[in-house]
Amino acid sequence: MIKLAQEYFLQSTKLYPLKRAVNFQTENITYEELNLFTNQLSNFLLKNNVKRNDRIAFYVEKSINSIKSILGILKADCCYVPLDPKSPPVRLRQIIEDCLPSIIIADNSTIKNIPLLLQDLNISDYHPPIIILNKKEIKETNETDYHFQEEIEQESSLLPIPKNGSKDLAYIFYTSGSTGKPKGVMITHGNIISFTNWAVSRFNITENDKLSNHAPMHFDLSTFDIYCTFKSGATLFIVPYELNLFPEKIVQFIEKNELTIWLSVPSILVYMARMNVLSPQRMPTLKMIFSTGEVFPTPFLVQWMQLYPHKKFINMFGPTETTVECTYYIIDEIPQDLSKNIPMGKACDHLEVFALNDTNQKTTVGEVGELYVRGPAVSPGYWNNPEKTAQTFVLNPLFPHLNDYVYKTGDLVELKEDGNYLFRGRKDNQIKFMGYRIELGEIEAAIYSLKYIKEAGVIFIPADEKSEIVAYLSIKEEKTIEQIKKDIGTIVPKYMVPRTIIIEKELPRTSTGKVDKVTLKSKFLEHK
């Protein structure tokens, strides 16, 4: 019986040692090669003062190094924390301060930013050893606590004996926080196992499959990609980030590697459809297309389905807090009504979902309520944040005597007669943009931290093809929009920087004195 997430990988290594496990551009690695190196990496970690359940961050360009980091960290009974190289150092420092990783793994391209990540931290006496997953180059600094690949390769390649169990953490993924500080979602080995077992069996993923990894490693779609691959003994193909701009290149990538399974946010699928790179004879090996993270606009879904009547299309939904997905919907027929969104679907078999209205009663058909999720894939909570955890992981309102905790999603859903749920919006200011989960409050907090800002109102304008984040500002001193965007970009990741900034003398207010975002929204749409 599997207890730990890396055991999927270990089992497949026994069955298919010489099989290619992961590909990235021209680099390939077999199960056995990956196994030996990650055993060495875990032994090195254990020798460097790493204790059970320590957090270990990896700050590498998306590549095979990401997978090496993940497996090495798990094998050392530790929990991995991905740091996105595209995130501004300010944000990464918040994460480091919050989870205190005992080691940081870097690579040749990120090593120059390490001093930036470690400066001005709110932690005394913090000097984590840095591991660089590349060979030492002469120009490298002589920092005594930098350890290169050569050192790792000296270690024993025997697997350390694990002490961890299903309740121990496998990873912490940081998501947008409404007050400006990112929140660390804790996911256990048990969480991953219950999700992966469901996904592989529900969709019949086998060793003959070739899966894409399109999502960044700090985004839990990668959890589907990685663990479904390892459980089945399949091969994972990491999609280079640059391909996102060129829809033709993505199709070629899928064809060249003969991918059978694609999972991504809908925006890339919309892009490919819109740019006319799809035709019936292309991507013949692709069997299943999973869309998740955001609503897949029906007109573009229909385009895909009409071109590929024999491919399977699945819509999935789920917050990071419930381990990748909590509902799914197999799109059996081409939707007739282009103005209706496809449903979120029903609960994944390993979970239970229900919607409650304002009086904490289960909603009836047609009623809109807040979605709750219950089951073994629900996270134990937010790292180092008991307050936020208590607010969202609550005693089950339906069966409080069971002492069972459920996740209050903040998503508004409507139950349909056929038992499927439809997404109806959020209770708060959280949005999905380009597949990213963003708290508009985090963007506002970043803007307000700039000294020259008087007022700010950040709104989201959703649209099938080109949604955008817009900020209305009033400022104290002359600044170009270009400069303001640059300044915001030093605090939050690029995708959170408002596409359009409009400067006004003063912003409209509601009767309670808050910035009137409803007015701002209609103002913007009128202006368009």
Added chain:
Amino acid sequence: MKSEKIERMTTEITKKDKEEIKVQIIEILQQLKQIQKLEQETDLISSGFLDSFDVISLVDSIEKTFQVTIDGADVILDNFDNIDAIVALIERLKS
């Protein structure tokens, strides 16, 4: 008119067209990125100046402004990484 003169005039007109197209593209990019002056004419994508969202918006604007249709197969680095390449693409599509 003598054929050489015609050729010279045609080349001059083409050059003028090229310049006009270039000016319009620079304006589109400045509006798109909300900047007053475009600082770079090369490495637009490889430097990270334009991301996928920008590319979609740019394609949209070009199609509307120049009354052309851009095929997905044309959305490649070679055609969009610098201003001159974009101009060449538009000229090709218009002919």
